[in-house]
Amino acid sequence: DTAVSQTPKYLVTQMGNDKSIKCEQNLGHDTMYWYKQDSKKFLKIMFSYNNKELIINETVPNRFSPKSPDKAHLNLHINSLELGDSAVYFCASSQGLAPGELFFGEGSRLTVL
Amino acid sequence: KNEVEQSPQNLTAQEGEFITINCSYSVGISALHWLQQHPGGGIVSLFMLSSGKKKHGRLIATINIQEKHSSLHITASHPRDSAVYICAVPRSYNTDKLIFGTGTRLQVFP
Numbered sequence: 001d002t003a004v005s006q007t008p009k010y011l012v013t014q015m016g017n018d019k020s021i022k023c024e025q026n027l028g029h030d031t032m033y034w035y036k037q038d039s040k041k042f043l044k045i046m047f048s049y050n051n052k053e054l055i056i057n058e059t060v061p062n063r064f065s066p067k068s069p070d071k072a073h074l075n076l077h078i079n080s081l082e083l084g085d086s087a088v089y090f091c092a093s094s095q096g097l098a099p100g101e102l103f104f105g106e107g108s109r110l111t112v113l
Numbered sequence: 114k115n116e117v118e119q120s121p122q123n124l125t126a127q128e129g130e131f132i133t134i135n136c137s138y139s140v141g142i143s144a145l146h147w148l149q150q151h152p153g154g155g156i157v158s159l160f161m162l163s164s165g166k167k168k169h170g171r172l173i174a175t176i177n178i179q180e181k182h183s184s185l186h187i188t189a190s191h192p193r194d195s196a197v198y199i200c201a202v203p204r205s206y207n208t209d210k211l212i213f214g215t216g217t218r219l220q221v222f223p
Contacts, residue, residue: 033209040215041150041197041216042215043201045211048209056210092156097209099144099146099203099211101146102148102158104148104155104156104158107155
């Protein structure tokens with residue numbers, strides 16, 4: 001039973017399209033995150049949500065819009081995709097605000113052509 | 114200069130060797146995380162520690178808060194330990210905002 005699951009795992013799309021990545025956790029955690037890993041494998045936080053409330057928005061373009069319908073789900077919608085958006089996006093969850101142990105999804109590899 | 118520096122960037126070892134990966138940081142922190150990223154891309158949390166030492170199987174993590182330094186040791190290394198090891202610290206106290214090192218790529222050969 002996967003603790004943090006992301007879909008889709010792979011996404012290939014054209015520039016200018018809009019796409020979404022979904023994330024769900026069944027750990028009962030109250031905090032969820034989106035991280036971006038670039039081509040150099042460098043991880044960087046994008047957003048964090050605690051109990052459906054946005055806590056961190058790390059200078060991410062407005063084209064990225066996270067949505068948390070409940071504390072078990074955090075989805076990422078990206079408008080007008082650009083080449084530079086190609087990366088692996090990781091969802092993660094933890095209990096509490098100052099992060100405890102992080103549990104990561106398997107990652108969603110987005111390729112923008 | 115990165116706020117979180119790891120060394121070495123790449124490490125190769127023979128099976129059975131003792132491995133040490135180092136992490137230095139420049140911010141004040143409440144806790145430090147060690148993560149493992151498998152060749153397939155998945156990320157697993159290995160340790161979160163705020164003082165002293167933690168051990169899990171063949172993995173040992175230590176931290177010196179005064180010196181702002183942490184080490185990850187692997188005893189009796191095995192090819193399945195081959196992965197990228199990443200350390201991460203909060204940007205400041207009591208924040209979610211983790212900043213990550215660039216990772217240490219470890220390859221263990223049989």
